[in-house]
Amino acid sequence: xxxxxxxxxxxxxxxxxxxxxxxxxxxxxxxxxxxxxxxxxxxxxxxxxxxxxxxxxxxxxxxxxxxxxxxxxxxxxxxxxxxxxxxxxxxxxxxxxxxxxxxxxxxxxxxxxxxxxxxxxxxxxxxxxxxxxxxxxxxxxxxxxxxxxxxxxxxxxxxxxxxxxxxxxxxxxxxxxxxxxxxxxxxxxxxxxxxxxxxxxxxxxxxxxxxxxxxxxxxxxxxxxxxxxxxxxxxxxxxxxxxxxxxxxxxxxxxxxxxxxxxxxxxxxxxxxxxxxxxxxxxxxxxxxxxxxxxxxxxxxxxxxxxxx
Numbered sequence: 001x002x003x004x005x006x007x008x009x010x011x012x013x014x015x016x017x018x019x020x021x022x023x024x025x026x027x028x029x030x031x032x033x034x035x036x037x038x039x040x041x042x043x044x045x046x047x048x049x050x051x052x053x054x055x056x057x058x059x060x061x062x063x064x065x066x067x068x069x070x071x072x073x074x075x076x077x078x079x080x081x082x083x084x085x086x087x088x089x090x091x092x093x094x095x096x097x098x099x100x101x102x103x104x105x106x107x108x109x110x111x112x113x114x115x116x117x118x119x120x121x122x123x124x125x126x127x128x129x130x131x132x133x134x135x136x137x138x139x140x141x142x143x144x145x146x147x148x149x150x151x152x153x154x155x156x157x158x159x160x161x162x163x164x165x166x167x168x169x170x171x172x173x174x175x176x177x178x179x180x181x182x183x184x185x186x187x188x189x190x191x192x193x194x195x196x197x198x199x200x201x202x203x204x205x206x207x208x209x210x211x212x213x214x215x216x217x218x219x220x221x222x223x224x225x226x227x228x229x230x231x232x233x234x235x236x237x238x239x240x241x242x243x244x245x246x247x248x249x250x251x252x253x254x255x256x257x258x259x260x261x262x263x264x265x266x267x268x269x270x271x272x273x274x275x276x277x278x279x280x281x282x283x284x285x286x287x288x289x290x291x292x293x294x295x296x297x298x299x300x301x302x303x304x305x306x307x308x309x
Contacts (some may be wrong), residue, residue: 002076006062009135011121015078018042022073034069038077051079086122087272090309093127096150096298101291102163103128103137103153104298109277109306113142113151118271124151141167144244146261149176149282149300162290173286174238176246179279179304180255182224182232189220192249196242204262205243207252215242217249231258233304246280258305277306 007015018041020034031037038057039048051057055064057079065077091108098104105128107113112123120126129137139153140163152172154163166172195211198204218237225231234255236246244263250256251263258279261269269276281304286297 002078003060005078006058006060007078007080009129010080011083011126011130013080013115013120013126013129014135015080017076017078020071020073020075020077031071033067033071034065034075034077035067037071038065042079046079046081056080083120084118086119087274089119089122090274093124093131094301095132096300097296101155101159102289103132103134103155104285105151105153106149106300106302107143107151108309109146109148110274112145113139116145119145125153128153140164141172141241143282144278144280146259146278147280147282148277148302148306150285150298151282152285152298159291166287166290170239171287173284174282175284175286176236176238177222177281177283177304178234178236178246178250179225179231179258180234180250182221182230183254186221186253186255189218190253192217192219192252194249194252196245196248198243202266204266205248207248215240215245215249217246219249219253247278275308277308279305281306 002017002019005015005017020037020041035052038052042048052065052067057065057077059065060076089108089111091111093108094106096104096106105124107124112119114125115123125137125139129135134155136157137153137155138160139151141152143149143151152163154160193213193216195208195213196205196215197208199206216239218239220235222233222235225233234250238245247257247260247263256264259276260278261267281300281302283300284298288295
């Protein structure tokens with residue numbers, strides 16, 4: 001791990017860092033200077049020449065890397081990447097609970113939990129770190145970008161292990177609600193058990209018939225939607241956390257979630273199209289706090305159907 005960064009966070013994001021290899025592993029032709037090494041070490045999404053000219057690569061003491069700097073083995077260099085101009089994701093982030101260890105928030109659809117791909121500044125953790133002034137705030141679990149609802153975050157680094165263990169052990173009871181077609185033939189409640197695996201390079205996942213079970217969800221119909229035709233609100237309790245698990249389990253029952261851009265078919269919705277939210281809500285979180293032993297129960301204020309902001 002690197003020493004503490006000489007650069008402050010920007011937009012709630014910590015700077016990126018790279019470390020030069022030891023001299024005996026370096027190619028002298030490529031690594032005659034620190035600038036030459038950076039041109040080979042930093043990925044092609046970064047304009048190395050521009051950042052060098054602007055003095056935006058820095059050493060541990062805060063001094064800028066220059067073109068004339070001789071190569072230094074085993075040296076850390078920090079920098080901030082340039083970010084695209086991201087459209088602001090609509091909708092409010094509501095703080096449901098906050099204490100010295102935990103912040104539980106209710107996020108809108110289309111907001112990534114953590115920076116990913118084209119969504120960096122417009123991610124939950126970056127907006128919260130910046131807005132709440134909590135630079136070490138870290139989500140303990142993730143929701144899909146297009147899923148709305150509750151996310152538990154930990155304030156301090158020293159508390160992360162306790163809450164991560166709670167989620168890893170499956171002792172957090174998660175309740176979701178989804179809006180989907182009503183299927184008369186289904187007996188409810190029912191438990192769906194399947195094997196789910198991601199489909200590489202597609203952003204989708206799939207169910208693998210006959211493979212060992214790795215995904216389990218308890219489902220029941222909560223209510224029929226008045227005036228909603230053949231729609232119903234489903235209550236879902238996932239006992240595992242596979243990619244797109246709830247979406248695939250309802251799809252497998254013949255009830256694809258309303259507004260799903262990927263299932264049953266990929267509609268190729270633009271990543272900055274916020275007009276049709278997925279009707280899936282992380283509605284409740286219940287657990288025994290691993291630090292003070294108190295039972296906690298958090299409830300989202302959002303209701304289905306979720307409307308465009």
